[in-house]
Amino acid sequence: MAEQAEQRAPRPAGTVISLARVDADMVPEVGGKAANLGVLLSAGMPVPPGFCVTTAAYGRVAAAAGVQPSEPAEQIRGRLASAPLPEDITEAILTAYAGLGEDTPVAVRSSATAEDLPEASFAGQLDTYLNVVGPDLLLDAIRRCWASLWTDRAVAYRADHGIGQHSISIAVVVQEMVDADVAGVMFTANPLTGRRREIVIDAAPGLGEALVSGAVNPDQFTVDAATGEILQRSLGDKRTEIRPAPGGGTRLLRRQDRDRQDGGRQDGRRACLTDEQVRSLARIGTLAEELYGEPQDLEWAIAPDGGIRVVQSRPITTLFPLPEPDNHDGGARAYLCASLLQGLTRPLTPMGLASFALMSDSSRPAGNGPAAYRSAQIGMRMFVDVTSLLRSKGGRRGLLRAMKVADARSVDVLAYLGADPRFALTRAPKLGSLKSGLRAAPPFGLLRQVLRALVNPVAALERVSAADHELDRMLVLPEPVSGARRLDFVERLLTKEITPAVMRVLPPAAAGYVWLGLGRLLLGRLAPGGELQAVLRGLPHNVTTEMDLELWRTASSIRDDPESVRALTAEEPRVLAGRYADGTLPAACQAALRAFLARYGHRAVAEIDLGVPRWGEDPAHIINALANYLKLADPELAPDRVFRRAAENAEAKAAELAARAARSRGRLFGKLVAHSLRRARATAGMREYPKFRLIVAFAVLRRQLQLVGEELADAGRIQVPDDVFFLDLTEARVGLRGADLRGPVAERRQSYQREMRRRRIPRLLLSDGTDVEAAMAATQAASSAGGRLQPGTLAGAPASAGTVTGKARVILDPAGAHLEPGEILVAPSTDPGWTPLFMTAGALVMEMGGPISHGAVVAREYGIPAVVGVFEATTRIRTGDTVTVDGAAGTVVLDLSCASDGGR
Structure with a gap:
């Protein structure tokens, strides 16, 4: 009975406790390391005996030493390292130490309350002292363990992991030395x-x-x-x-x-x-x-x-998290990361993931279609199950062909996986293969529209305009309306309306690339290397390029107003964004920024995620880009001039190739090449337009969900309106009916922040957790493969021809990024939110991407060299390194003689 009463009563805040009495629930008292050791001991694992000096002891000593939360870490360390221990704490420690034997050598280890937990390991951040012998040395080692909570590396680690500096405490583990x-x-x-x-x-x-x-x-x-x-x-x-x-x-x-x-x-x-x-x-x-x-x-x-x-x-x-089990055939599964193919390394909010799940379901053929259409959410990112494609001869060929232009590095990774017997080709009945092929093929109506665009690109562009008007009508929801009706509106658009509307504006761009492919076929060896890429520079009808040029014009108008220039160059973008919201920016700057956001305020970095604020809500990123543009002093490097020259050079290159074809194979052949390249230039720039229209629709849906969030927050179901983006539509409906959703939202925000810190995202993930690219790299390293390259040379895929040597700038997130004119931008991947940086970059290097990935397309349009699909570029290249980017050869060469320590 006494033991039961003790269990029910609050645990006393003792200063020393045997490891044999520690359990998993005692992290606040003994820290993560000691709690884990206690669990191991309870399970009969071979753990050396010992004891723990609890957080209560640390708290008392820190308070007696006058440690103040506002003090610099260095001062706190000094106070703790020299702090006298209260007599009762000293006695408890030495009694426990004597219980291990006279002057027993011990290991003394720090055990913080946020250490050795699933969210953060703190590995190597706090101090350990080995072979400590005698009472005096033991007490000194304990003090030094306490002080190690405030080393610069531990403080920086907590800041990086979002752990409050003064919400953490520390215990110390003392064990028999092995x-x-x-x-x-x-x-x-x-x-x-x-x-x-x-x-x-x-x-x-x-x-x-x-x-x-x-x-x-x-x-x-x-x-x-x-x-x-x-x-x-x-x-x-x-x-x-x-x-x-x-x-x-x-x-x-x-x-x-x-x-x-x-x-x-x-x-x-x-x-x-x-x-x-x-x-x-x-x-x-x-x-x-x-x-x-x-x-x-x-x-x-x-x-x-x-x-x-x-x-x-x-x-x-x-x-990286495991996929949810899928035992429909009991075999291994392979998942391709669709988030990376969209230029995203960051996680998506739950509402962003839910929206793509609804759109994916709506586009899936009747009867659930082939397994290749199944999507999965892993690590708060979008993946696609490609197992069936890999096991099918035609599916594998098609997948490799698609990756060759979308993400060149994935071709090697998929080919490596192809040698795995678990993904060996399987024989399928011819009729079944034909049905799967037909289900996987684009809808016949879309093919017909592409053929019409091939014949008459002007009429195709007019049909795009009509489709735009139709989508604009769909996006109107008459007010007033209830929260439930808003959710109905969002769900209807995601499941029935948006995908067909986006597909209706796809044919011109598809036709442009068909014409380009025909030109490539006709020219053959007459256009070696990356010559044909030059034809795609300075394309008309590219909405992303038009946006960036409009931003440059905005910067040019601001440059004429000294007061605006002073504000943009002297104040932080976040402060300026607040001033814009208040309407207190200098008049010229306020007006110019308002005009730009009226046209492009629906865009954002990571804009495919409904949960991400648009530039119209938070213009700090655009303000930062404007400040960077103001540093561009050479008029010849002005983006509008660069774009104009790129267009002129592309037209000249198309004429040159046509003339070369005429000389080699006759006048008629030359005219056919000229026609193909002219048609390609006429509509290939529309490649960005379907996504642009999707983001227009997403901005409307986001606003409707924000209004639902306001209703839920007012009712106390969530903390703030934007918490709605950490729910899905079904959960939001439950909230409108009265459910308290604050708990689930808090857990998901914590998971989201943890995933935001993750840098390594698998291109191809297996159901057993294998990152195929990492496994391939390990195999190559073990066999010394890849030694053909010279030291300091990184290989990727050519994306935009040209050679530039300059200083590298590694940027993982464009928000608030600083890029000096002419610096080489090194990034994991890019989406349209990154492109303002392209306008002053000397070249582009990306870990992701292929010849028609977003970054490659925009780099070509600006005429800057680009290499994509460079494995671990953001870790192997460091800010300040001198690198040479050869966009035609697909190589990045580091100057090892003057490698920088910047960013290391």
């Missing part, structure tokens, strides 16, 4: 490829500190968790090791020193673990993963008696 013969780390999912149930073990002689700190090149073993089979082993040189020093602390030994001590028995060419030890570690890792229900990152050591000890376990926080 004088390890061998130690290391173990991941129960492959941290490089993401593949689940594939265990990776790194091991090195001595204490694990050598491996964790990077002081040693370890042995590595990869194990199949299901069978225990060692799939791969790689032996490191193990040139150094860290060992306990007599009397406390550690010492670093070189291999030759260690060999002398051991009579030459050590051999760096031998594995430091036996196969049985590897399998035993793997079994422990599997048990830990099953215990926590998610992949784990464990630190372990092998004691002199041969026993394995687990000294730490935490979730692997970097893995």
Whole structure:
């Protein structure tokens, strides 16, 4: 009865607690590391005994030391490192220490309340002290652990992960020291490829500190968790090791020193673990993963008696989420990231994802169509299940052909996956293949309209204008209207109206690229390299180019007003955006910005997401672009002049190619080439228009959802109106009927912010978590493939011809980005919200994209060299590096002699 009463009562804020009494619910008192160790101990795992100095002790000492939340971190560290400990805390610590044995060597580790959790691991951010011997050194190590909560790296880490600096506390774990013969780390999912149930073990002689700190090149073993089979082993040189020093602390030994001590028995060419030890570690890792229900990152050591000890376990926080299980055929599935194909690395809001799910369902053929049409939401991003396409000869060929122009890098990744027996081609009945092919083909009506546009592009453009008027009528919802009717309106447009309306404006652009393909076919070897790309520069009817040129004209008008120039160059864009909303910008700037936003305020960065504010709501990004334009001093680099020259050069190139064809194959042949290229230029610029009209519609839908959000917020169902974008339409309806949705919204906002920090997004993801591109890169590195390139040369796909050498500027998010005129823009991917930066860029390098991806098209129009599909460009190139971009060869060459440390 007494025990039951103790469980019901609030837990006392003790200062020291045995690890054997710690459980998973005690994170606020003991931190994440200690809580995890307590769970392992309770499950019977081999964890060294010890105790925890709780957050209550830290709180008391910090308060007594006069630590103030407003103080600089450096001052806080100083106060904590020298703080005297209250007598009762000292007594409790030393009593617990004595319980481990007289002057027992211990490891002293920090355990913060936001550490070793699924959201953030804090790996390496806080301090650990090994082989601490004696009471005085123990108390000093505990103080230094407390102080490490306020190191610059820990403060920066919390800021990057959105963790409040003063909402976190710290405990300290004290454990018996393991004088390890061998130690290391173990991941129960492959941290490089993401593949689940594939265990990776790194091991090195001595204490694990050598491996964790990077002081040693370890042995590595990869194990199949299901069978225990060692799939791969790689032996490191193990040139150094860290060992306990007599009397406390550690010492670093070189291999030759260690060999002398051991009579030459050590051999760096031998594995430091036996196969049985590897399998035993793997079994422990599997048990830990099953215990926590998610992949784990464990630190372990092998004691002199041969026993394995687990000294730490935490979730692997970097893995991309798994797809929802789909066991309709029980096999592996492959998912292509549609978000990346749209130029987005960031997540979509739940409402943004829901809108595309509705549009996808509406465009799916009757009877659910082939499996290739299934979409999936993984990691708050859009994916498409391409398993059936990969297993079909025709489907695979079509998919590779589409990726060749949409995202060149994906061609190699898909081809690599094609060798996987799980995705081997399957024989399908001819009738079934024909039906699937017909279902996957564009609607016959669309093909007919493309053919009509081929014959008469002027009439096709007139039909686009008529389709625009029809869509504008659809987008009107007479007021007043209830919230439920607004949701009906949004749902009807998403499921029935928008997709057909967008398809009606597609034929001219499709016809333009058909004519371009015909021109390429006719010219053949007469137009080598990227010559034909030059014909696509300065195209008419490109709404994105027109928008950027209008923004340049806006900047030019502002340049004539000194007061506006002073405001744009002296104040932060966010402040200026507030002034615009208040109507207090200088008159010339206010009027010019209002006129631009009247035409283009519906656009945004990541504009395909309904949950993202439009420029009309938040013009800070456009104001920043205007400020950048004002720095452009050379009139010859003015975007309107550059565009005009690009158009003139394109016309000249088309004439040159036609003349070349006439000389080679006759006058009639030359006329046919000229006609093809002229028709291509007439309508290929319309490529951007279908998406432009989609975003016009999305801006209207967003406004209707905002009004629903205002109704829900007024009723207290959500906190603020924009919370509606963290729901789907069904949930919004439930909210209108009275449900409190604040809890689900808060959880989704937290998930969204976590995904916003994610930089690595798989192009192609398998159902077992494998990032195929990362697996391919690992295979190539292991086999030394790709060594044909010179050092410092990165290969991609040619997208816009020309060669430029300049300073690189790596930009991950265009919002507030600074790009000096002539700098080379290096980005993960781009959508129309990025293009204001293109107008002053010297060249473009992207991790994503193909010859007709958005960034490539706009780069060609501006006449700047571009290379796309460059693997990990934003990490291998750093801001300030001097690089040469060859848009025809598809290469980016780093000048290794003057590589910059900027951004490292």
